[in-house]
Amino acid sequence: MTRLLSASATVLAIALAAALAGSLEGVRTVLAVAVPYAAFAVLVLGLSWRVVRWSLAPVPFRIPTVCGQQKSLPWIASSRLESPHTTAGVIGRMALEILAFRSLFRNTGSRLERGPRLVYREARWLWLAALLFHWSLLVILLRHLRLLVEPVPTLALVLDRLDGFFQVGAPVVYLSDGLILVSLTYLLQRRVRNPQVRYISLFTDYFALVLLGAIAVSGMWMRYFARADTVAIKQFAIGLTVFRPAVPANLGDWFFVHLALVATLAAYLPFSKLVHLGGVFLSPTRNLANNNRMKRHLNPWNYPVKVHTYQEWEQEFHDKMAAAGLPLERP
Amino acid sequence: MRDRGIIWMGLALFLVFLTLPAWHNLSARVSAKGPQPVPPAGQKQCVAPVEYMRTSHMRLLLDWRDSVVRRGAQDYTSPDGRHFAMSLTNTCLRECHSAKADFCDRCHNYEAVAVPCWDCHMDSKTLLGSVK
Numbered sequence: 164m165t166r167l168l169s170a171s172a173t174v175l176a177i178a179l180a181a182a183l184a185g186s187l188e189g190v191r192t193v194l195a196v197a198v199p200y201a202a203f204a205v206l207v208l209g210l211s212w213r214v215v216r217w218s219l220a221p222v223p224f225r226i227p228t229v230c231g232q233q234k235s236l237p238w239i240a241s242s243r244l245e246s247p248h249t250t251a252g253v254i255g256r257m258a259l260e261i262l263a264f265r266s267l268f269r270n271t272g273s274r275l276e277r278g279p280r281l282v283y284r285e286a287r288w289l290w291l292a293a294l295l296f297h298w299s300l301l302v303i304l305l306r307h308l309r310l311l312v313e314p315v316p317t318l319a320l321v322l323d324r325l326d327g328f329f330q331v332g333a334p335v336v337y338l339s340d341g342l343i344l345v346s347l348t349y350l351l352q353r354r355v356r357n358p359q360v361r362y363i364s365l366f367t368d369y370f371a372l373v374l375l376g377a378i379a380v381s382g383m384w385m386r387y388f389a390r391a392d393t394v395a396i397k398q399f400a401i402g403l404t405v406f407r408p409a410v411p412a413n414l415g416d417w418f419f420v421h422l423a424l425v426a427t428l429a430a431y432l433p434f435s436k437l438v439h440l441g442g443v444f445l446s447p448t449r450n451l452a453n454n455n456r457m458k459r460h461l462n463p464w465n466y467p468v469k470v471h472t473y474q475e476w477e478q479e480f481h482d483k484m485a486a487a488g489l490p491l492e493r494p
Numbered sequence: 495m496r497d498r499g500i501i502w503m504g505l506a507l508f509l510v511f512l513t514l515p516a517w518h519n520l521s522a523r524v525s526a527k528g529p530q531p532v533p534p535a536g537q538k539q540c541v542a543p544v545e546y547m548r549t550s551h552m553r554l555l556l557d558w559r560d561s562v563v564r565r566g567a568q569d570y571t572s573p574d575g576r577h578f579a580m581s582l583t584n585t586c587l588r589e590c591h592s593a594k595a596d597f598c599d600r601c602h603n604y605e606a607v608a609v610p611c612w613d614c615h616m617d618s619k620t621l622l623g624s625v626k
Contacts, residue, residue: 207512211505218501311515313524315606323606330610333552390549394528394601402526404516409526444504 167355170369174377177427178420185419194419195399196408202426209433214441223462225455228448230269235456248454257450261443264294289353296346299339300375302326303382306337310397311404334390340383347376367435374431378424385417529604531597534590541572541585555582555611582615 184190231242243252244259259265272286306326308319327335351372354364385391395411396418402409432438444450477484477492484491510517518524540547542554558580561567570578578585591597602609 207509211509214501214505218498218505222497308515309606312518313522313604315603320606324608327608333556333609334607390553392549393605394548397605398526398528401519401524404519405524405526406516406520407526441505441508445501 164355166364166366167369167373170366170373173370174373174424177423178377178381181419181423182416184423185414185416191419192410194423195410196403198426199403199422200408202429206429206432209430210438210441213433213438214445217442217445221463222447222451223464224460225451225453226447227451227453229453233453233456246453248452248457250452253450253452257444260449264290264297266449267293288349292346292349292353295342296350299343299346302339303337303343303379306339310393310400313397313401332387334386336387340379340386343379344376344383347372347379351376370431371435371437374424374428378421378428381417381421381424385415385421389415389417391415391418529600531600532593533597534592537590539574540590541570541576541578543573552609558582582611587616 181194184194227246229242229246231245232240233246234241234248241248243249244255247253247256256265267290268287270286270289271283273281273283276282302322306319306322309315309323312319326337326339328338329336351369354360354368354372391414396414399409399411399414428437432440474492481491481493485494547554558570561570562580568580570580572578587594598609598611601607
């Protein structure tokens with residue numbers, strides 16, 4: 164519980180500091196210009212550093228964790244997606260994993276019932292909440308293109324129409340906004356309410372969830388309730404993208420809170436569990452073909468080992484062994 | 495082991511996507527000028543202060559709609575004491591913002607906001623002239 168509280172307090176402190184900085188004339192420049200650029204640089208460099216380091220790590224053997232029949236004899240049906248032996252199968256498996264969270268779909272929960280009897284059952288709420296959260300986040304990120312690019316790209320236009328399909332209120336309520344709140348709430352309460360999960364939850368687990376939740380809430384508050392001047396926000400955002408940043412007069416506390424929290428997320432991402440954004444592509448237990456029986460994978464660092472065979476040894480001590488009456492392979 | 499090239503290409507592709515808005519805006523020479531809607535020539539003051547209208551005109555219009563359609567109340571008193579008939583076509587468009595393309599559409603296109611107003615209301619200048 165203290166971990167959740169300290170994570171929430173950290174996010175709250177960042178938000179309050181941002182609101183204060185946004186209302187001060189001089190500090191606003193730092194917050195609106197220096198912080199976003201710095202956070203973005205940290206994101207790009209940090210992520211590149213992590214991925215390049217991973218790419219240099221040797222993966223000499225195929226170590227896939229599979230859930231299907233391995234390719235062996237031609238008359239035994241193999242599972243092409245669950246235990247792929249071809250590159251196409253690996254791509255299909257990775258696509259299922261990244262786009263549909265295939266492995267999480269297999270999640271099971273265990274419970275001790277009266278008897279005592281241990282009962283395993285399917286537990287798919289985590290899968291559903293995770294899937295909803297990640298897809299909502301993607302849609303929300305792509306939707307933000309309408310505030311970053313001029314003219315607005317078609318993708319952002321289409322997503323905007325679909326997301327605001329029901330045309331509730333003005334500004335129109337987005338479906339993804341509701342879904343991300345629901346899914347984040349589920350993911351957070353799961354960490355708090357389930358004793359086993361709570362036991363293994365660390366500060367960083369709570370911090371990521373609370374930070375994402377605070378970003379979603381501040382953005383929604385800005386859109387639906389505070390109603391920030393979005394034209395000024397887009398002018399400011401475009402100024403940032405073309406490297407001619409103009410510090411806005413005052414876009415409201417909620418905007419600066421949102422901006423500072425997003426900058427925090429960007430700078431935090433490469434050094435936290437959130438870097439699974441890149442890591443999911445590089446898991447050797449998923450992205451390697453299960454072809455250990457079809458191909459021989461040689462250890463690339465096998466160096467020539469100096470050996471001394473028995474035959475050589477016997478030759479070396481032949482005379483002494485013969486004199487001592489010891490049995491010889493070559494008398 | 496031999497996948498470094500693929501990994502680095504994937505990383506480069508991701509970074510290009512991440513920075514695409516900057517590349518696009520820089521190459522298309524987009525400036526932070528903004529949509530610059532044309533204010534009506536004769537009038538100086540809208541039905542509410544301009545700061546309020548800039549961020550919350552949609553709320554005002556929805557309130558007008560609810561008031562007219564559900565309660566039958568047509569009269570709106572502005573914060574500075576003037577009276578207006580609650581009507582998008584007859585008040586907003588006819589009296590001041592006749593050029594929708596130069597006023598409404600500028601910002602809505604800039605922000606990719608699809609407003610459902612024009613599903614029902616007349617919007618073109620010529621049509622407005624023929625409406626009693």
